[in-house]
Amino acid sequence: MNSSQAQFASPILTLTVNPALDIxxxxxxxxxxxxLRCNGSHIAPGGGGANVARVLHRLGGHALALYTAGGTTGDTYRKLMEAEGIPALVATVDGDTRQDFTVDEASTGxxxxxxxxxAELHENEWRRFLELAKRSIRAGGYVVASxxxxxxxxxxFYARVARLARQADARCIVDTSGPALAEALAEGVxxxxxxxxxLAELLGATLDSEExxxxxxxxxxxNGSAECVALTLAEAGAVVATKAGVIRLAVPSVQVVSTVGAGxxxxxxxxxxxxxxxxxxxxLATAVASGSATVMTPATELCRPDDVARLEAEIVARAANPS
Ligand SMILES: Nc1ncnc2c1ncn2[C@@H]1O[C@H](COP(=O)(O)OP(=O)(O)OP(=O)(O)O)[C@@H](O)[C@H]1O
Ligand SMILES: [Mg+2]
Incomplete structure (x- = not known):
């Protein structure tokens, strides 16, 4: 990346309406x-949008993270986001921020x-969250609802976000599942x-071949659901469709430790x-490198920037000299 590209990057807003303290x-x-006597523990502020903002920050980018926080777990969550230097807009809520618990079984992997x-979000709370999102969306920017x-x-909810983004001339990116995904795609993102x-669950299909x-x-x-579809295929890499065509990319060779946070x-x-x-x-090259760098780190830890740069260089070199 050259400095003018970093300086003039479009603004990015990430939304996390269901954050979790990952222990x-x-x-x-x-x-x-x-x-079960456990080894040392690690605590991190998780949830899709927050993780996206954290990785963006590590890779030298900037995103404003809008998230809910409540109770003492919410206080800890805020402090952890602050400690990572993530610019944040916090929607305080009544219920405690939830916690997730991951245990690696050392003897088996x-x-x-x-x-x-x-905790349940009250109607006034999720409406206020949308209001804060609306105020923070910038024309020409990106809104990541994850x-x-x-x-x-x-x-x-994410369909409403997509509408707000469209009205503000911003681009909405959605990463979720089930009915929330179906509704967002029906709105168009x-x-x-x-x-x-x-995707298999959404379509009720098996999706077991490249075709x-x-x-x-x-x-x-x-059908107008999206202008760009990035289907990630775990160890098989990813395939992206835009109106310019379809691109596929395999993963570099990495040692898989924990796949949490890869997406x-x-x-x-x-x-x-x-x-x-x-x-x-x-x-796509940086994205596959970043996903694959994250599977090299334990438990809920995200990618290390050095690994991303190294894997990205490998991917680019492979594309230039396919064997
Ligand atoms: N086993 C793996 N080996 C190498 N890279 C991987 C592996 N699993 C995931 N990745 C990387 O992370 C990206 C995203 O992975 P994946 O398709 O599992 O998405 P996900 O969002 O984490 O999945 P889900 O939301 O269903 O848990 C892949 O495109 C790839 O770059
Ligand atoms: Mg995912």
Whole structure:
């Protein structure tokens, strides 16, 4: 990236309506009936939009993170975001910010993830969140709506965000699943980043071949659901469709430690590159590098910038000299 691209990057706003304090640890073996003595623990501010803002920041970009926070867990969450230097706009809510718990089983390499249900958001709270989003969306900028919705928030929440973005002449990017994803696509967004599992669930299809992937993402483009569809395929990389065509990219060879946060890292890098004015193929290279760099780090830890730069260089070199 050159400095003028960084300086003139379009503004990015990330939304996290269902954040979670991610607590992670490891133990030798998980079994029932006895106390499981754990090794050291790590705590991080998680949730889709927040992770996107954190990775963007690590990669030298800037995003404003709008998130809800409540109770003592919410206070800790804010402090952790502040400690990482993430510019934030906090919507204070009544319910406690939820916590997630991840345990790596050291003797087997298995991972156990306990995802707690968030506290219910009252109607006045989610409406206020939308109001704050509306005030923070910038014309020509990007709005990244990522993660699940907490109880109490209607399924069309991200569809409402997409409408606000369109009215403000901004681009809405959605990464979620189930009915919230379906409603956002029915409204129409700039970009969507489903994983294979999320897209298969949405379409009620298996998506087990390259042809099925390309057909599915092309259909979303043609019916106006999105202008850019990035389907991530875990260890098989990603495939992106825009009106300019379809591009596929394989992952570099990495040692897989924990896949948590891979999709958020992919999306952060992709948006950062678009906001800096890079073309889609360059954005995809940084995105795959960033997703793959995150699987090299333990538990909920996100990518290290050095790994991203190294993997990106590998991807670019491979594209220039395909063997
Ligand atoms: N096993 C892996 N090896 C190498 N890279 C991986 C692996 N898993 C994920 N990645 C990287 O992370 C990106 C996103 O992964 P994935 O498709 O699993 O999305 P996700 O959003 O994390 O999935 P989900 O939301 O369903 O949990 C991939 O495109 C790839 O770059
Ligand atoms: Mg995902």
């Amino acid at each position: 992670s640890t490891s133990t030798d073996l998980v079994y029932s009936g006895h106390k 298995k991972q156990f993830r306990f995802v707690l249900r968030g 993660g699940s919705l907490p109880p109490g928030v209607p399924d069309d 700039f970009m969507v980043k489903p994983s294979r599992r999320e 099925s992937h390309i057909n599915a993402i092309s259909a979303l483009l043609e 958020d890292s992919f999306l952060a890098a992709f948006v950062l590159r678009l906001a800096q004015g890079y073309p889609v193929n360059a954005a």
